[in-house]
Amino acid sequence: MLLLVLKRILLGFITLFIVSLITFSGVEVLPGDACTTYLEREAYGAALEACYERLGLNTPAYERYISWAAGVLQGDFGYSLSGEMRINDVLGPRVKNSMVLASASILIGIPIALLLGIITALWRDKLPDIIISTITIFSMTIPEFISATLLILIVAIWLEWLPGIVIVPTGVSISELLPNIILPVIAISMIMTAHMARMVRSSVIQVMASDYVQMAILKGVPYWKMVFKHVLPNALLPAINVVALTIAWLLGGVVVTEVVFNYPGLGRLVIESISNRDLPVVQALAIILASIYVSINLIADLMTLMLNPRLKSLQIKK
Amino acid sequence: MDSAVQTINNLTIGFTSQKGKQISILKNISTTIKKGETVGIVGESGSGKSTLALAMMGYVKHGLYTISGECLFHSNNLLEMKNKDLENIRGRKIAMIPQNAGQSLTPNLKIGYQIDEALKLHTDLKKEERDKKISELLNKVRLPSPEIMAQRYPHELSGGQQQRVAVAMALAGNPELLLLDEPTTGLDVTTQAHVLELLNFIAKDTGTSMVYVSHDLGAIAQVSDRVIVMYSGEIVLDGPVRSILKNPIHPYTFGLLKSIPKLTSPGLPDSMSGSQPQPGTIKTGCSFYERCNFAEDNCKNNSPNLEYIDDLNTSVRCFKYKELINVKETNLDTVKSINNDVLQNEILDISKVSISYAKQKFIDQLLNKIDDSNPTVQDINININKGETLALVGESGSGKSTILKSIAGLLKTKDGMIKFDKDKVLSNDLKTRDPGFLRAIQLIFQNPDESLNPNHTVEEIVSQPLRLYFGLKGDELKQKIVEVLEKVRLGEFYLTRYPRQLSGGEKQRVAVARAFAAKPDIILCDEVTSALDVSVQAAVLNLLQELKEDFGTTYIFVSHDLAVVRAISDRVAVLYQGRLCEIGPSKNVYQLPSHPYTEVLLGAVLEPDPDVKPKLVAEDIVEEKPPEQGCSFQGRCPRILGDICKNEVPPWQIGENGNSIRCHIKVEDLKKQQNIN
Structure with missing residues (x-):
């Protein structure tokens, strides 16, 4: 078991190493560099040379990669171009904001998704299923920029209940941030919940059709007891991995929603730093997002392993 | 009344x-x-x-x-x-x-819980009484050490044990x-x-x-x-x-x-x-x-x-x-006796073959070396003559399908050699095997639902070997497909059908047709009738026999059903835990004196006659892997001699009927012990 965890962690690091190589070399081969971006029109002659000198860009690429990677390993991503801020200072509040948004969406979206999925499966082809399934399929098909814009139009502009876009500074405290995230959370949850509910529904239906559930019924197990003891633990196991991917997506992939609501999260930072050609930040973001995906998937796999008695004893035997 | x-x-x-x-x-x-x-x-x-x-x-x-x-x-x-x-x-x-x-059995719940659930629902017993009752029930269905069993998950039990748990659970409510x-x-x-x-x-x-x-x-x-x-x-x-x-x-x-x-x-x-x-x-x-x-x-x-x-x-x-x-x-009992034209002409020679499923260590993988002192299948020596039907019999885990896969090239052997037509060594690896040999050895699988591509019509399924091995095209191909289908008694009408539109017997006929389309010398039949109904099984067996008589094909027929094997084979090899126990002409293997394992198997056969009861001579324990040394059957043998069985691999003896028995007990003694004249 421990060996397996160590193996997976090692594999995770190898993945991150490859990601860092790819992003680093990607940035290398792109035309233009930090200095040409920074100096803009004055990027020639002595000024450019001085800039290269100052930023250490005239050393060979592999040397720069090593010193950059060594920094990253110590938690130091170096300096950003715009304003020459420490990247750590740029990223910190963004990571926090994204976490707030993600946690709120998870806390609201996942329970609703599980509930809807279970209801639709248990009342399969009956009225509750038909109504909920229609709604979930509908909200799955509307792109988030449309649903987000509609939400702003209705809730913020017509009803004037909540602020339409987030206009607080990036580094505000969580309590100040909270009222601002309600609309983004709703917009994100709509899609996320719909996807997960469909997944849970099909998983529960599959387990309900299994021999062991028929056996439990024939044993005289009361309906709800059967659902909670025999169906749900087996049906929800495969959902763990989907939940994990969703969390990873929430932390960095909700770019469109963050842009529409002007939310200061990681997703918007990606867009901003790419359009500013702030390459050190892009590199840092790539590494951070990759590590989020790797670690969350690792946790999900380990949880599946712990909760599934079949896999657990398989590992112990080996 | x-x-x-x-x-x-x-x-x-x-x-x-x-x-x-x-x-x-x-x-x-x-x-x-x-x-x-x-x-x-x-x-x-x-x-x-x-x-x-x-x-x-x-x-x-x-x-x-x-x-x-x-x-x-x-x-x-x-x-x-x-x-x-x-x-x-x-x-x-x-x-x-x-x-x-x-x-x-619900996979995430322990055996004890699942029985307890039935007890809780259907009796008024208290917790301690129920725990006692669980042990009693598990004892009644003859499961060893009930307290430990109750703590196990369903997948940790063998098939027979799971079935016993189901019986115990059913008895919980005193129905x-x-x-x-x-x-x-x-x-x-x-x-x-x-x-x-x-x-x-x-x-x-x-x-x-x-x-x-x-x-x-x-x-x-x-x-x-x-x-x-x-x-x-x-x-x-x-x-x-x-x-x-x-x-x-x-x-x-x-x-x-x-x-x-x-x-x-x-x-x-x-x-x-x-x-x-x-x-x-x-x-x-x-x-x-x-x-x-x-x-x-x-x-x-x-x-x-x-x-x-x-x-x-x-x-x-x-x-x-x-x-x-x-x-x-x-x-x-009217039956048609089989009469195969067996030539004294060796078509396949399996010598000293061992096969291992052990996971290779990284270094061994690099050196392309298999290191396993106790392989799944060990030391198999069988010669098969042209036109013969040789059956491999044994229970699950006996290695019979594993041997078939190795002959087909689907599984690498660890040691030994498989020779085709006297002197042509078959390559260990499918990729390097001569296409001619691939054509010569065809495989029919147990379950036609899984071995036929559901998205292919019967025509496409049967055409593949014809195109691959003979390069047929157009009308010639179509004509040949119809010809092959007629051989398995399926008309032209079936060409456009998909497997899902066929009955179980028809599907297996298509699989047989596909194998025969390659004009093979040897057909490997892996439990080909196990998934079929009895009446269909008889039809498929008859068909296989007729085709064999027409084409002189050699069959290697794997089955767990001793009666089916008796019906179709010339020679039988009995396997236990990947080791040969007995081999010989089928009429002799089915007669005592036999290897103790053959005796156990024969005793357990259920005849459709209420007056013929099975004889249960050995425990039905499940062994996960063969013993490190000695006789493979030592763990369950009802006639075990002692240390010699545990330490030494038994020698081959020639029985009086011409079958070879691998046992430490002398054939004469076996004869006495098995109570025959």
Whole structure:
């Protein structure tokens, strides 16, 4: 078991190493560099040379990669171009904001998704299923920029209940941030919940059709007891991995929603730093997002392993 | 007269087809299960026997519904009962033992919990009393160390143990009626015999009524007092076990019994033509008319009623039953003996072959070396002559399929060599094997549902070997496909069909056609009849034999069914844990003296005769891997000598019948111990 965890962690690091190589070399081969971006029109002659000198860009690429990677390993991503801020200072509040948004969406979206999925499966082809399934399929098909814009139009502009876009500074405290995230959370949850509910529904239906559930019924197990003891633990196991991917997506992939609501999260930072050609930040973001995906998937796999008695004893035997 | 536990009156269950038509699965079933009685329900797949068993618990599968009739438990109609009331009957008054215990036990719950759940629901016992009862129940179904068992998860048990747990769970509520849905199908021969013996013991011990549903007449014969034969959703015969199995007065039962291969009468059994009509087929007249050898015009136009014959205590649905009353018992045994033209010409030489499933270490992988001192299959030496049928027999885990895969090149051997046609060494690896050899050795798999590509038509399936090996195209290809299909008795009409549109027997015929299309020298048959109904099995066996006689093909036939092997093979090799135990001409292997393992296997065979009981000479424990040293069968051998069996690999001895036995016991002593003259 421990060996397996160590193996997976090692594999995770190898993945991150490859990601860092790819992003680093990607940035290398792109035309233009930090200095040409920074100096803009004055990027020639002595000024450019001085800039290269100052930023250490005239050393060979592999040397720069090593010193950059060594920094990253110590938690130091170096300096950003715009304003020459420490990247750590740029990223910190963004990571926090994204976490707030993600946690709120998870806390609201996942329970609703599980509930809807279970209801639709248990009342399969009956009225509750038909109504909920229609709604979930509908909200799955509307792109988030449309649903987000509609939400702003209705809730913020017509009803004037909540602020339409987030206009607080990036580094505000969580309590100040909270009222601002309600609309983004709703917009994100709509899609996320719909996807997960469909997944849970099909998983529960599959387990309900299994021999062991028929056996439990024939044993005289009361309906709800059967659902909670025999169906749900087996049906929800495969959902763990989907939940994990969703969390990873929430932390960095909700770019469109963050842009529409002007939310200061990681997703918007990606867009901003790419359009500013702030390459050190892009590199840092790539590494951070990759590590989020790797670690969350690792946790999900380990949880599946712990909760599934079949896999657990398989590992112990080996 | 005994009191009735369950009475079924005019029960019809069906579904509504996509075209809105009502289609019946069960048609007008009426029968009574008496107290303490064991009733066997026999029928082929699609006969409605499982639907009937589930209806006896008031359970109708998703999509089906009751059209008319009732299922009375004492005097309550289960089919109209509320779920809440049913919960008090299911598991308490009526309990079910399912077909596949492995899939019927909830995977995330421990064995002890699942039995406890039944106890909690159906008894008033307190926690400590229930714990005691769990141990008692596990003891009763003869599971070793019950306390440890109770803490295990279902997947940590062997198939036989899972089935025992299912029995224990069913007994928890002390039911009046036990329903068993194919409880031994899928178990090994010896395990099956043990489970049946246990069920018999429980029936006697508890006085519970039992309904035993199975397609296996051998199992039915061992447990039932009364037998109901179902065909196409109807009861066609219902009477005492002896009269049904020894003098069947319905043509279907007659044909069914004739199509079962038996140890006592070697040779190929007669097959029944045709197949059971699909539900919803419009019919006037008897549903068995098309397959019946006794049919006359009346049978085509009028359907017979279930008629009770007083002096036989039997009900039968046939106009012509009187003709069958006088048919002698021996007529059930008419078989065609096989007569293979075996040339003294070696076509395959398997020498010193070992195969390992051990996971290679990283370094060994680099060095392309397999390091396993105790491989799954070890030291197999077999020569096969041209035109011969060699059978490999053994229980699951005996390595018989593994050997087939190695011959086919699907699995690398660890040691040893496989030579084709005397001197041509077959490459270990499929990729480097000469295409000519690939063509020469074809494989037919157990389950045609999985071995035929569902998205290919029959034409595409059969055309592949023809295009691949012979480069045929266009009209020539089509003509050849039709020719091959006709050989397996499928007409041109089948070309555009997809596998899902075929019956089980037809699918297996397509698989046979695909193998023969390559004009192979050797065909490897991996449990090719195991997934088929008995009547279809006989037809496929006959077909394989005819094709062999036409083409002079050599078969290597893997099966767990000793009677099937007896019917079709010239020579038999018995395997245990990947080691050969005995090999020789089949008539000699099936005679004592034998290797103790062969003796155990032969003793466990279930004959469709209530007067022939299986002999259980060894425990049905499951060994996960072969012992490190000594004889492979030492763990279960009923005749073990002592240390010599544990330390030394036994020598080959030539038995007096010309079969080779690998045992430390002298053949003469074996003969004495096995009590034969």
